[in-house]
Amino acid sequence: MIELHQSEHHTLSIRLSPDGFSFSIYNPLHDTSLSVIDKDIDSSLSLTANLKKAFQEYEFLGCPYRQVNVIVVNKRIVTMPLELFEDEQTELIFYHNHTPKENESVQYNILKKSSIVVLFGMDKSAFNFIREQYPTAYFYAQTSALIEYFSVKSKLGNSRKMYLFSQPQGIALYCFEKGHLVFANSFDCKYLEDRIYHLLYVWKLLNFDQERDELHLAGTLSDKEQFTEGVRRYILNLFVMDPTTNIDMQAILLCE
Secondary structure, three states: OOOHHHHHHOEEEEEEEOOEEEEEEEEOOOOEEOOOEEEOOOOOOOHHHHHHHHHHHOHHHHOOOOEEEEEEOOOOEEEEEHHHOOHHHHHHHHHHHOOOOOOEEEEEEEEOOOOEEEEEEEEHHHHHHHHHHOOOOEEEEHHHHHHHHHHHHHOOOOOOEEEEEEEOOEEEEEEEEOOEEEEEEEEEOOOHHHHHHHHHHHHHHOOOOOOOOEEEEEEOOOOHHHHHHHHOOOOOEEEEOOOOOOHHHHHHHHHO
């Protein structure tokens, strides 16, 4: 267990998801981290009210940290090339792609490894509450953490790579060629057949090679055996990442 009096040497990561919150604490000096702590949320309460309950329940959230990272799981995302990005145009670009929403704060992440910018929306009240607790906190879209992580992985070998990140509500697909992102999108699909359909559609759309290119699976894979059996009929090189879950919590450390 972490020694709370030494918390200022550690990094706290918080994941905000519609399904619940997750927390992890990482010690960069010893390359050790706590197991991820998951907390369900009360759907009858606002995101901020749920956060306040968590801060009352967990003593470690009241400690000072070397760095605090907040991962926002949200489908309201826009990606664009870094060379076209202008800070003052953030909200204009974001709301050109999404319908305006009340109580929303538009943030962005510059991903230098991938030369892209990820714009994302998050609950403004929750943003302000976290900033009150941790004035120097960094906010990231979950997509940003995953792109940075998969981008590094994708540089191994000469084949093109598709990464499928599975969650209860759907899947996200990230495709790379020699470390460069060529496709990123998410799909609402709970059923096995729909998930296979979407990944094969994108695979064909990008003209990936069935025998040469690679598919890597991560995330919550409750039907892993059925899924892999169904996909192997079409894609030869299929791999399950280790670990499959909480990759975003680990990946966020690469963004520091």
